[in-house]
Amino acid sequence: MASCLDDDHVGRLEAVVSHWRMVHRGERLFRAGDHFRSLYALRSGSVKTVTSDTCGGEHVTGFFMAGETLGLGAISTDAYDCDAIALEDSSVCVIPFGPMEALCRELKPLQHQFHRLLSTEIVRESRQMTLLSGMSAERRVAAFLVDLSRRLQQRGYSPRSLTLRMTREEIGNYLGIKLETVSRAFSRFQREGLLHVDGKHVELFDVEALALV
Amino acid sequence: MASCLDDDHVGRLEAVVSHWRMVHRGERLFRAGDHFRSLYALRSGSVKTVTSDTCGGEHVTGFFMAGETLGLGAISTDAYDCDAIALEDSSVCVIPFGPMEALCRELKPLQHQFHRLLSTEIVRESRQMTLLSGMSAERRVAAFLVDLSRRLQQRGYSPRSLTLRMTREEIGNYLGIKLETVSRAFSRFQREGLLHVDGKHVELFDVEALALV
DNA sequence: CGAAGCTTTGATTTGCCTCAAGTGGGGTGG
DNA sequence: CCACCCCACTTGAGGCAAATCAAAGCTTCG
Structure with missing residues (x-):
């Protein structure tokens, strides 16, 4: 401000x-x-x-x-x-x-x-509404990670390496999906080589590809 | 203002x-x-x-x-x-x-x-996000009608009789569900005696019950 | 070191979507 | 004025993505 x-x-x-x-x-x-x-x-x-x-x-x-x-x-x-x-x-x-x-x-x-x-x-919430009403579970998780990455970058941190401060349940609740679905999305992205997950730590290999999921 | x-x-x-x-x-x-x-x-x-x-x-x-x-x-x-x-x-x-x-x-x-x-x-959108992420298709439709009813009442119109200016498709898009699902929700509420639908015109018989669906 | 909570993964169920068919109303042109 | 067409809507049948149920591995922390 x-x-x-x-x-x-x-x-x-x-x-x-x-x-x-x-x-x-x-x-x-x-x-x-x-x-x-x-x-x-x-x-x-x-x-x-x-x-x-x-x-x-x-x-x-x-x-x-x-x-x-x-x-x-x-x-x-x-x-x-x-x-x-x-x-x-x-x-x-x-x-x-x-x-x-x-x-x-x-x-x-x-x-x-x-x-x-x-x-x-207002704009941020409006975008979140669009995400919640139109996108598949995997896209929601991808968009969530891309958003975090972007915000970290804005504040001068690495956009590729993130430490999640919230649980899978909180992420799922925020995204309107269940925690198991969040976990499966992470696993799938990892299998596809888009990122590496280790508990709370996530390494993003390809933010652009993630944004297009 | x-x-x-x-x-x-x-x-x-x-x-x-x-x-x-x-x-x-x-x-x-x-x-x-x-x-x-x-x-x-x-x-x-x-x-x-x-x-x-x-x-x-x-x-x-x-x-x-x-x-x-x-x-x-x-x-x-x-x-x-x-x-x-x-x-x-x-x-x-x-x-x-x-x-x-x-x-x-x-x-x-x-x-x-x-x-x-x-x-x-900001609060309105926040509530809409909650609706989109947590609620079943029928609850979304019910909440949509209750919200419309409340806003009409605020402006001095009847809260029971509404004319929808938008199509089922637009409602569905807004609520993150398909137009067929919107239509089925209307039909079901009518079968349960909560309202009467006739095309664009909706008569709400029990707004309180609708809010609890 | 044990308990509680978090996460992952698998098997099954279900609510909503998709596809499909038919109805009705409003506007347009003959 | 009427017949037609288009569009919005309703309703049914079947499929799929995500929820639910279940179980086991992993962390964290007292």
């Missing part, structure tokens, strides 16, 4: 976003229904968001890595719409929303950057 | 949102890739949004009715991310985005209302 500001204004933003917080593995950053006060920018670690439907079932709605922002759905109702659970020990910047909005009224570039952030989330 | 403003300020908003436009059935309001200049508030009629994936397939990402806003995904990249196609002759307010952002910097209630609008879209 700060990248859009010049030095004078970065200070103003830092005054608003001055606090941060640790979240240990398995701990909740916020819960569905909690009163909304702040957005959270993930500094390190990773987090999943989960909604629990009426009859006890859970659904993983997203995986977040360092640099991504949590809590955007809470603005609409002044309450978080999901639980955010750390997948490993993580740290977040606390962004108090009232002061943040106030600063957006003053700093045009910050305002625009914030609007882009919200809009990007 | 205007509901959050007092009389003085409504004038300011009206100065920004002064133009409107007709879109005839089948016509495109905007296309994926078009340069982003404006959001569109649907005044009357209905519109679907469609993304075309790489290999020619289309995916319906949303149905919009009067009072809802189109183009929110375009803010992130300065280009629309989908086609918006009128399902019947419709009219839209044109909301030039630059002036709109400027006014949001001046009017705090307008700014907040706009943030809520974006956030609501």
Whole structure:
């Protein structure tokens, strides 16, 4: 967010976003229904968001890595719409929303950057909907890996070597398929020479081919 | 959007949102890739949004009715991310985005209302993802009808009597199932006394039961 | 070192898709 | 005005991808 500001204004933003917080593995950053006060920018670690439907079932709605922002759905109702659970020990910047909005009224570039952030989330979810409604199980898994790879690359990490912070069950839940199906897709991709799986560690040999599966 | 403003300020908003436009059935309001200049508030009629994936397939990402806003995904990249196609002759307010952002910097209630609008879209899509990844074909159709009913009620129409502006194929595409499956779900709900279908016209007898299917 | 949880793989079942045939309604041209 | 055609819809039969059920190997961690 700060990248859009010049030095004078970065200070103003830092005054608003001055606090941060640790979240240990398995701990909740916020819960569905909690009163909304702040957005959270993930500094390190990773987090999943989960909604629990009426009859006890859970659904993983997203995986977040360092640099991504949590809590955007809470603005609409002044309450978080999901639980955010750390997948490993993580740290977040606390962004108090009232002061943040106030600063957006003053700093045009910050305002625009914030609007882009919200809009990007809309586009991301829209793409995920397309994936969930049209694609086969294997394509979903492939797209999931390609997406992770792309996001790692954006943040300066290797796009070929990834460590999955979530279980097969969480991946399956996120993709709308069962954990056994996720496992079979991994095995098949490995048999076809597209990647190598070893538990939580995945080595991608051919991201382009994976994107075309 | 205007509901959050007092009389003085409504004038300011009206100065920004002064133009409107007709879109005839089948016509495109905007296309994926078009340069982003404006959001569109649907005044009357209905519109679907469609993304075309790489290999020619289309995916319906949303149905919009009067009072809802189109183009929110375009803010992130300065280009629309989908086609918006009128399902019947419709009219839209044109909301030039630059002036709109400027006014949001001046009017705090307008700014907040706009943030809520974006956030609501995020929550809506998040719910749709849950639906697509976890639910059976029949539940998807039931949820689709309940959602339509709720939105009609919000806008002051009868929540029990609806006229579908889209085909079975478009519904199926939106829900990630085939048109035959949509048709079978309608027939089954009718057999169970939950509703009456006659082509495009649907009479809901028991919205609560439908929500629990 | 043992227990609990995660992962892989195989066998069987099932819900939805595919293919196919027939109906009905609305628009068009004769 | 009517006959025709096209398109959207309904319904049935059979097949397939993924779910479910089951079992064994592997990790992690107290």
